[in-house]
Amino acid sequence: MSAExxxxxxxxxxxxxxxxTEVARAYxxxxxxxxxxxxxxxxxxxxxxxxxxxxxxRVETAAFxxxxxxxxxxxVTRAFAGGPVDVALLAHGALPDQARCQQSSGxxxxxxxxxxxxxxxxxxxxxxxxxxxxxxxxxxxxxVAGDRGRQSNYVYGAAKGGLSVFLQxxxxxxxxxxxxxxxxxxxxxNTPMTSAMPKNRLFVTPRRAGRxxxxxxxxxxxxxxxxxxxxxxxALITHLPERFFKRLRL
Amino acid sequence: xLANIAESVLATGCGRSYGDSCLNxxxxxxxxxxxxxxxxxxxAGVIRCEAGVMLGEILQVVVPRGWFLPVVxxxxxxxxxxxxxxxxHGKNHHRAGSFGAHVTRFELYRSSGERLVCSPTxxxxxxxxxxxxxxxxxxxxxxxxxxxxxxxxxxxxxxxxFANLAEFLAIAAEDPAHEYTVAWVDCLARGRSLGRGVYFxxxxxxxxxxxxxxxxxxFRIPFDAPGRLLNRATVSAFNxxxxxxxxxxxxxxxVPHEPFFFPLDAIGEWNRLYGARGFLQYQCVVPETQxxxxxxxxxxxxxxxxxxxxxxxxxxxxxxxxxxxxxxxRPGLTLAVDVAFRGRRTLDLLDQLDGLVRDAGGAVYPxxxxxxxxxxxxxxxxxxPAFARQVDPRFSSSFWRRVHVG
Numbered sequence: 001m002s003a004e005x006x007x008x009x010x011x012x013x014x015x016x017x018x019x020x021t022e023v024a025r026a027y028x029x030x031x032x033x034x035x036x037x038x039x040x041x042x043x044x045x046x047x048x049x050x051x052x053x054x055x056x057x058r059v060e061t062a063a064f065x066x067x068x069x070x071x072x073x074x075x076v077t078r079a080f081a082g083g084p085v086d087v088a089l090l091a092h093g094a095l096p097d098q099a100r101c102q103q104s105s106g107x108x109x110x111x112x113x114x115x116x117x118x119x120x121x122x123x124x125x126x127x128x129x130x131x132x133x134x135x136x137x138x139x140x141x142x143x144v145a146g147d148r149g150r151q152s153n154y155v156y157g158a159a160k161g162g163l164s165v166f167l168q169x170x171x172x173x174x175x176x177x178x179x180x181x182x183x184x185x186x187x188x189x190n191t192p193m194t195s196a197m198p199k200n201r202l203f204v205t206p207r208r209a210g211r212x213x214x215x216x217x218x219x220x221x222x223x224x225x226x227x228x229x230x231x232x233x234x235a236l237i238t239h240l241p242e243r244f245f246k247r248l249r250l
Numbered sequence: 251x252l253a254n255i256a257e258s259v260l261a262t263g264c265g266r267s268y269g270d271s272c273l274n275x276x277x278x279x280x281x282x283x284x285x286x287x288x289x290x291x292x293x294a295g296v297i298r299c300e301a302g303v304m305l306g307e308i309l310q311v312v313v314p315r316g317w318f319l320p321v322v323x324x325x326x327x328x329x330x331x332x333x334x335x336x337x338x339h340g341k342n343h344h345r346a347g348s349f350g351a352h353v354t355r356f357e358l359y360r361s362s363g364e365r366l367v368c369s370p371t372x373x374x375x376x377x378x379x380x381x382x383x384x385x386x387x388x389x390x391x392x393x394x395x396x397x398x399x400x401x402x403x404x405x406x407x408x409x410x411x412f413a414n415l416a417e418f419l420a421i422a423a424e425d426p427a428h429e430y431t432v433a434w435v436d437c438l439a440r441g442r443s444l445g446r447g448v449y450f451x452x453x454x455x456x457x458x459x460x461x462x463x464x465x466x467x468x469f470r471i472p473f474d475a476p477g478r479l480l481n482r483a484t485v486s487a488f489n490x491x492x493x494x495x496x497x498x499x500x501x502x503x504x505v506p507h508e509p510f511f512f513p514l515d516a517i518g519e520w521n522r523l524y525g526a527r528g529f530l531q532y533q534c535v536v537p538e539t540q541x542x543x544x545x546x547x548x549x550x551x552x553x554x555x556x557x558x559x560x561x562x563x564x565x566x567x568x569x570x571x572x573x574x575x576x577x578x579x580r581p582g583l584t585l586a587v588d589v590a591f592r593g594r595r596t597l598d599l600l601d602q603l604d605g606l607v608r609d610a611g612g613a614v615y616p617x618x619x620x621x622x623x624x625x626x627x628x629x630x631x632x633x634x635p636a637f638a639r640q641v642d643p644r645f646s647s648s649f650w651r652r653v654h655v656g
Contacts, residue, residue, distance in 0.1 A: 018284075029310075046287055053288040053311050 007057035008032040011079045013066060013122065014092025016043040018191035019141065022210020023089060023217075028056035035079045037064045038092075066092045066118040076125045084133045087217055088126050090119055090140045095193045101155040108155050115159035120166055127170055130179040138174070139182040139217045140167055144225065147185070147234045150250040164223075171222060184213055185234075186226040252361050258646035259361075261389045263302060263329030267336065268531040269620035270648035271384045277646060280389060282331055291315075295397040296354060301331030301390040313507070317397040318454065320352035324563075326512050331390040336617040337382030337577040339567070341430035341450075341511070347570030348579045350381035352396045359389040361644035370573075379640035382574025384616055386650055388642045404457030405430070405510040407450060408502045411493065415445030415542050415549070422566045429453040430510075431566075436489040437552050437559035437587050438482060445542070445549050446493060447564065455504050470518025477525035480590050482558050524590050529560065530620060532600055533586035535567060535578065536612035544610040545583045548603055552587065555599050560588035575633040575640075578615045586618070597621055616649060627653035 010027050012020050015036035024034055028051040036051075036059065038044050044061040051059050064075050079085055096111035119140065130136045145153055146160030164183055171181035188194060188203040209226050216224035225231040252259060258277040265272050273279075285300035288311065295317050299308065305319060306326030312318065321333075321340045328338065337350040346352070355369040358380060366388075368377040380387045408428075412418045418433060425431045428451040435447035514520055521528065536544040545564070552559050563586040572579045589596055604626045607614060613630035614622050628634055638654060646655065 046289070049289055050287040053291055055311070 006033075008086045009035070009083065011035045011037070011085050011088040013037045013064075013075075013088070013090045014141075015061075016040060016047050017091050017093075017193070018206035019186065019189055019209050019213065020089065020091035021047060022207050023091070023213050024051055024056075025054055026211055026214035027087075028052075028054040028059075031055055031057050033058040033082075035060045035062070035085075037062045037075055037079075039063065039065055066122060067114060069118065069121045072122050072125050076122075076129060080129055085129070085136055087137045087139065088130070089213075089217065090122065090138075092119070093141060093143075093193070095153075096156055098151075098153045098155060111155045112159045112162075115156060116162050119163055123166070123170065127174060127179075131174060131177045134177050135179065137180040137182060137217055137220055138170070139184060139213070141184045141186065141213075142167065144185050144187045144230050144234050148238050148245075152250060180220040180222075182217055182221055183223045184216060184226055185223065185230065186213075187230040187233075189226075252644055259644055260647045261301075261331060261335075261385050263332040264304065264327045266325060266327055266332070268618040269616070270652065271336075271616050271619070271650075272332075273648040274646060275648045282329065282389065285331075285391065289392060291317075291397075295399065296394060297397055298392060298394040299330055300392045301334075301356075302329050304329055305333060309507075312397055313400070313403050316399060318400040318507075320396055320398050321346055321349040322511050324512065325515055326508075327515065330393045330395075331385075334381055334390055334393055335383060335385045337572055337574045337579070338617075339579040341432040341565065343570070343579055344425045344431065344566060344568035345429060346398075347568065348382075348572045348574075348577055349395075350573040350577060351570060353381060353573075354394045354396060356380070356393040357391040358387060359391055361388065361642050365391065375636075376640055378573060378575050379637050380574070382572065382577035383637065383640070384576065384647060384649065386641045386645050386647065388645060400454040402454065402456030403507055404455045404504045405452040405507050406455040406502070406504045407452040407510055408500065410449040410451075411447075411499045412449055413446050414439075414443055415546055418445055418447065418449065418564060419542055421449050421451075425451070425566060425568075433564045434492065435549070435562040435564045435585070436493055437549060437562035438486045438489055440550070440553045444546065444553065445564070447562070448493065448495075450510075452510060454507075457504060457506060467516060467518035471520060471522040474522045474526045475524070477527055480524055480558055480560055482556075485558055485560060524560070524588070527591045529588045529590050530596060530600065531586065531588050531618040532603060533578075533584060533615040533618045534603065534607045534612055535580055535582045535584040535615075536607055536610040537582040538566065542583060544606060544612070545585055547606055548585060551602060551606070552589075552599070557592065557596055557599050558590040560590065562587040575637040576616070576631050578613055578617070580613065582612060586615075616653075619649070622653065624653050 010032050016038040041063040048059040094114045101108040142164045143160040145157040146164045167183045189209045190203045212226045255278050260274040261282045262279040283302040285302035287300045289298040291297045305328045323338045333349045337348045339348045358366045366373050431451040433447050433449045439446045608629045
């Protein structure tokens with residue numbers, strides 16, 4: 001944790017997503033200073049007004065497209081302009097249509113671009129900044145879908161699985177500089193991203209997911225399932241023998 | 251937005267209305283709780299937020315800044331949209347009027363695709379129809395309203411026991427000197443004790459020491475109680491205990507605002523105490539006569555019936571006119587009572603009470619109703635024809651179909 005006085009400084013990328021909004025509120029209520037990056041300027045400024053009233057010491061926004069890798073450097077420079085960043089949360093992502101990914105290599109590659117490649121590009125810059133300041137926490141929203149490939153969403157799963165492996169390596173590297181890397185693995189969350197999916201009892205509210213993520217980041221957990229019950233569920237799923245698993249329709 | 255929904259729609263917030271005004275059987279509900287952003291608060295205490303923000307969240311944000319909601323109901327689990335749609339009232343009605351009286355503007359989404367800002371000067375008819383309009387005029391997107399200044403997060407409360415309705419009326423005469431007043435009433439007391447209870451009155455006050463954080467329920471009722479847990483004998487014993495609690499007739503102290511305004515929020519799912527069949531809530535307002543005549547008749551009818559009335563609440567409404575065409579609050583005495591549901595005979599009792607209220611020129615609160623007849627509705631809300639003209643053609647509710655359509 002930051003030893004200095006003053007509010008915690010938190011950078012959130014993909015800040016207007018439903019889950020990131022709730023994480024941002026948890027930080028705002030505790031008086032943090034927030035730097036929000038997202039695609040839609042109007043939604044960013046709406047979020048900023050909300051978070052300021054909820055108690056954020058300061059809210060800055062930057063309209064930014066994570067797919068435009070050349071803009072990453074500028075974003076990171078701006079976010080660190082006011083001093084060290086205590087927490088960076090990468091919450092951007094998109095759930096592709098698996099059937100369309102199977103029909104179009106373009107769709108499949110696009111899904112990897114937003115969920116994996118862009119994240120890796122941004123993390124490369126962020127990691128060096130955090131390594132240099134020798135403290136702080138990098139938290140990234142991966143997914144339970146990355147724990148095992150399933151026929152219903154393995155392109156998204158591959159992106160998130162690759163991301164989880166990248167984060168393992170990054171955690172190992174940055175541990176020696178006192179920087180934490182938190183891999184967040186949400187299950188089903190009732191958000192605009194999953195609006196087309198039929199809902200069942202495994203779905204949780206963005207608020208519950210967001211509060212759990214905030215706790216996981218502040219506790220500097222290595223890997224956190226969101227909510228916790230996905231850990232035993234995924235332990236079971238990842239341990240099923242492949243020759244049996246391949247016959248399932250999951 | 252509504253193009254791919256075939257049936258009628260109705261916005262829903264926390265779903266805390268007791269009856270079918272927040273249901274739309276056979277149709278669709280639009281979950282408005284995702285509209286949960288604050289939009290702004292200026293130095294004059296005018297706040298703007300989306301319609302799904304909960305009153306409890308607003309208090310969390312504004313109380314530390316020295317502001318308070320202009321009107322609060324008995325629970326903080328109410329959305330701003332719901333507060334407007336039911337033109338809610340609170341313990342300060344005698345001074346502040348209803349919630350709608352503090353609303354300066356809101357934006358309404360109509361099924362035509364129009365987004366209309368409504369205020370006392372813009373789209374006036376829709377403004378008046380939407381306040382207290384039970385969500386039938388469209389989807390409320392955001393609401394702007396005035397907060398009140400408070401000296402601190404506490405409430406200085408006075409608790410006074412009263413032996414009967416006459417004593418209640420004598421204490422109620424002192425209401426103007428207090429910001430908040432309400433009375434718990436023993437609905438099983440009869441004869442000379444008819445209308446006995448405990449008066450609570452209070453005003454905002456500084457709270458010495460640390461401000462307690464907003465509370466989650468201290469415990470919840472984990473399952474439906476046996477249907478007969480609450481019966482006339484157990485409620486009567488509870489009421490006697492409640493009435494005699496504390497040895498003195500009067501007591502004063504300063505408490506945090508939450509337990510004063512939202513006592514039931516401390517018990518999660520308290521409704522389960524009534525068992526699987528549940529209860530009906532009945533709230534009426536009747537013009538006041540010298541000796542509280544109609545309320546006396548209603549209390550007497552309830553007490554001498556075979557039904558089991560639980561919590562009873564009595565308050566004198568103030569003279570403020572409510573801004574909505576279908577607003578419930580109006581000058582007079584209001585009584586709210588939970589009645590354990592025992593089938594037809596419970597409905598018969600409430601129908602009899604409706605008759606008393608109609609004869610007196612009063613009204614029953616739609617937010618708490620599941621059974622009033624169409625004739626009663628028209629008598630209670632004489633402005634209904636003007637209201638019906640403002641109803642959005644795609645919006646409906648189970649309540650509305652019961653009292654109006656078809």
